[in-house]
Amino acid sequence: MADNAVLSRRSLLKGSAAAVGAFTLGFSIPFTEAQAQGATPEVNAWVVIHPDDRIVVRIARSEMGQGTLTGLAQLVAEELEADWSKVSWEYPTPGENLRRNRVWRNFATGGSRGIRDSHQYVREGGAAARIMLVQAAAKEWGVPEGECRAAKSVITHTPTGRTVTYGKVAAAAAKLDVPKEVKLKPASEWTIAGKSVKRLDTVDKLNGKQVYGADIRLPGMLNAAIKACPVFGGTLASFDAAKVTGMPGVKKVVQVDRRTVAVIADHWWQAKTALDALPITWDNGPHASVSSETIAATLREGLDAEQAFEGNKAGDAKGAIASAAKRVEATYSYPFQNHACMEPMNATALWTPEKCEVWCPTQNGESALAAAIEASGHPAAKCDVYKVHLGGGFGRRGRSDYVTQAVLIAKQMPGAPVKLLWSREEDMLQGTYHPITMARLVGGLDKDGNLTGLHMRISGQSILSGVNPQGLQNGRDPFVFQGLNPGGQEGPFGYGIPNLLIDHAMRNPHVPPGFWRGVNLNQNAIYVECFMDELAHAAGVDPLEFRRRMMKNTPRHLAVLEAVAKGIGWGSPSAPGTAKGLAQIMGFGSYVAAAAEVSVSNAGEIKVHRIVAATNPGHVVNPDQVAAQVEGSFVYGLSAAFHQECTVKNGRIVEENFDTYPAMRINEMPKVESILVPSGDFWGGVGEPTIAVAAPAVLNAIFAATGKRVRSLPLKNADLRRA
């Protein structure tokens, strides 16, 4: 219920953003007024310059490890002509954004959109500030603006050689009119953007000083531990607070909402100890008998269902398959998975009759603010959210359920800040899961081994149905077709097949779905790229050559595939006992491919020896950070492929911690050889797309090594022992 309210508010916010228009320099408050608000010497909303020349760039998106804050600061600094060594950063609050007519626009950080969605307006912010600084200097000197140039935070009057630093003219610049139009530098002239500068946020992560949400400490702060009904759809029937109220440190046992109870104590360990001792009775609700098996049966039914939403269609796929020389069919399945951020969900809230303040790690500051407003009962003007760095996000922290809970708890302790921290177990049981799907693929080959028809039926869960049903398009969830679309940023299908049908039978189990790093591209890349490999083998054609034949009109997809093929040495003999596999896909605005070399022992143990990845994200803002994202994406993707599965029993998730839900560790992880092939003519994302090609490249290599085709993930369930 609360979530729907949050979403409707978020939709409202989105609507107002659209109304602002495509090109506005967002400086709605007169600078004098902004200056009067505090001592912050801001030139404009994006750029603060102190008298001693220190520059603070305002970052609206959230940093969760992906490097977006450094990249965005590079883009602003580039146009500002800043001295990079003087640049630091700060987060504006979502409340300030509302009060200033959304001057920083969108705070949402997901879908690998941090840079690709905001590069234009943040660069314009930097350029506008530079123009104003130059104008201020020219005015002071009484010289034409055109005779002055800016570089490395210094303005020079070229004819006289006279100079002044940004810090000296910032206050005067802030009083000038905002330029109506600004011209941006071409990427070929970049000196800060496009370079592998060091991250701005590393040092405090090396000495324990970085404050994450879990580390927040406020005067008089209390701590809360929480349990919601582990069966989705169930409620809290009763609890016996008297049994734990005398335990050390315990202040209060509170019902949070219909399905949730929390213990508030001086310290979190005390709260958790008391919560574990608290007698709780759950009403497990209507889904208490659902299991992984019943869910699988529902999805299997969808594979043959008459009704399905179309995602991509050309010619007559079913007819072409019926008349094909050879028919190939395979069914794949992919499990629920939890994001398992290293830092469990948490938020700290202070509620008084006058105001509500929240400190939290969030991927969406404005959604967190909307949640705080809704739960607090206060008007927007009396609420704010202070963002802190995230100990991982991966999509989970785009939801604000934990913010709502923190405020509802704090409301029962007026005047005392309360930090709510989920246990790992709570985090595993109350996830919003990578959606469960199956796919049946049927292909028709002609006598020369060409694919003449393909039908791909996806059956399973829709994220939008669970997260934002208003976003469905006549019931259809466009996210389901990521990487399989006829065109667009979210994945044009890479293969030209004369007769094609990709459709989706929506089957929504009661387990809540969510955006999980890589979203639907992950499952789709496995289904398509492994089946392409199956078709190639059925046709007796080399898997790279088989794909090439269908990629004449998708040269960018092909280019990254060729790059990894070359990198892994495709076509040349593999080291004894090893074999190679390939995969490619397009999504999040970028083209990606991977090649893997693996071996499988007689006992069935898989070892990945090499991984080669190629990425074309168009523009690259920081090559070293793109490489870091690609390296990390393989760990995330291969952790999922090898180990991770959330199973369902009696309506709830079975796996509660890393002992039963393992993640890859260093001993399993080979070096990732990352090849960047930026074409420089578009802006794609890099935080997610490569995850999708990790698993299919390895799965195809496993087939090449063993002749065994694994079609059901994770790999831990597959028996690869040699007979």
Place this chain on the structure above:
Amino acid sequence: MASLNVNGRVVEIDAHPDTPLLWALREQAGLTGTKYGCGIAQCGACTVHIDGEPVRACSVTLGSLNANQKVVTIEGLSPDVSHPIQKAWLQLDVPQCGYCQSGMIMAAAALLAKKPKPTDADIDEAMTNICRCGTYNRVRAGIKLAAGI
């Protein structure tokens, strides 16, 4: 009340003897650099040194320790980010979100103290911490850089 030797000084901790060292450090000693990730000694985010040995602080109780045992946390590894592991981490931009890195750095520092020139197999054996951002390639490179190999 328990006495602990943390980062070279004795601190008095007012907590139940069953309290895990992790929570005594975070909540009583105010040292939040040591992180909670799983509570069952799986992830290593809470790794500290006890008498030089890497230990998962979530699984050691306060009552099992005495003031003669030297506990070192990430805050006490060096006064100024000057430990070779910290310097290598900075040079290679190892951390992404950084939440696991306190534990990762403490595990790596303990490894180097014991084996100044670790092999890949030594690294595999000693570095069992989980990183969900996937910094493993750079963790390995960072250890080698710090070791000068």
